[in-house]
Amino acid sequence: MSAIDRVTDPLERFTQAHAARMAAAVIVSVIAFLWLPIGVLVFMSFADGGVLSFPPDELTLRWYREFLTNDAAIDAIVTTLTISIPATGITVALSTMIAYAIDRYVFPGRSWLQLLATLPIIVPLVVTGVAMVLFFKGTLGLPDYVAVVIAHVIRTVPFATLVILPTFLSFDRGLEEASKDLGADEFETFRQVTLPNVFPGVVAGGLLAFTLSFNEFVYTYFVKGSGDPTLPVYIWNQIRYNVTPEVNVISVVFLAVAVSMVLAAVSITRVELIAQR
């Protein structure tokens, strides 16, 4: 007698009997709603027509050429990188230190640090955005660039910490004892033993931080003010007035950057893990 025969509640019976099909339906819908529009977007970036009409008359690389000669778009990418690269560096350093502290030390406020580091994930972006405008620009009077970089760091630190922390928690502290036993002091032990072993996690955290920062829109839009737009803000500005096929192209470029970053993160972590086995 299988478990399902003992269930008497009809709803429960239905759930038990059709759980697999229901799960499949949910997965298919999620994929459809998430990826179908993206698929259409990618397809439309090759469409010849000047407007968002489906299906297109002809396929072309014309919009890609236009994108490459569009100085405003290229400037937007450069602007984004000048923010994302330093923001990623700061985030990786901060997150690594936070993860190390949470892993190693029992100190007053340890659980608070853990909470504070990850809390920004659940605070509504718009609320933090408004708060940062008030504080960074109103109260502190920081320049736009500094304020945006800080905003990106705040946005990315929680995610990077969540990625980096497990590699610290799973690291065998016995290796550090072995290193010290063999004559390496605290710093050399961290450099030669701890860091190489947590490195995959740190790299993965950094790639995630970069991707998030590169895509960041809400904070940037609030804090950035009237300066050069970042790529997401540039796209937003374009699409507000009319949807050009070039926006499709930029979106595809965007997607490619994000996906390749994630893939890079995954493969680096994997490769390192396999090497350790």
Next chain:
Amino acid sequence: MSLLRVRGLTKEFGDLVAVDDVDFDVEDGEFVSILGPSGSGKSTVLRMVAGFEEPTEGEIALDDVGIVGSPPFERDVNMVFQDLALFPHLTVAENIGYGLKQSGVPADERRERTEDMLEMVRLEGYGDRTPSELSGGEQQRVALARALVNEPALVLFDEPLSSLDRKLRQHMQGELQRIQLETDTTFLYVTHDQEVALAVSDRLVVLDDGRIQQVGTVEELYEAPESRFVADFIGDVNAVEGRVTAVEDDGIAINTGDEAVTVPRTTAEEVAVDDAVDVCIRPFQVRVESADADGSDADAPADTDGTFSTTGVVRSRSYQGSDSQYGIETDRWGRLSAEVRSASFEIDDRVTVAWDAADVHVYRRDGDGSPGGDGGS
């Protein structure tokens, strides 16, 4: 002057006294084992010598220089860890050369000494592999080489063989002895496994519940255990309950249920008349002979001066190569075990069991005589 001198070493973790006033020495070139059950504090002693734990009280001196308070990386000792702790991100050669690199040995000398070590532990040509590509026994050798290559004054072992199967463990024991002799290094080895400890050590430090029970050579511990714990822990022992009936200058009279038998004074702890005692005898010192088949007890042997004896029935036997171990249900003392070399008995045979009073060890029963302490380590 001893190479390692430990005096009054005490370690408390909160209310728990893990190591309690421990004194011992290790001489240059010795192989000393600290033997004790789980939770006896033996690993804590080792970790204090290595510098991973700070003693609550006491002194540790290496080459006559106090080392308490100095960090592990400044101590001239190297450890072979229980889980080996080989660096997974480095090759075998890099693992072995790690200590030399830290002390600034130039790369070519490092390579040469690493090669020599690989040869010493019989892993020539394994230098470029990663630890994960090696078997358990090979990893043990790498861990050993990584400690030895630094030519430390003292090598510490934290039960590194416990994860190996019996055959490989015995092989590695032999290797350890060979390497210790070849490198002329001093070894301090911690284990709960008396078989390993007896096989490899020059001297043993028996620890229980954080306290030293006895320090001595294997022979001393086996032939003259100072406590019931040591008697039980080092080899097998039979214990028979008795009561002291007289204490005299040349011996102690003990009644184990029949006539009192006088045992030599030298084997006993301080006892007084009416004390409850355990009379302990090694299985190999128990004599077993066939009794009359008719089962008549008419001429059953009784205790006489100089001999303990009774009758019994063979309940179990197991071959152990050259001799056999018998479990005998005796009429007066319950189940005893005996190792017999020449004779052969069948199960249910009636036998007489006897041993000389001169061979026994007598310990006061104070309820805390058995080895154990099954607390966590």
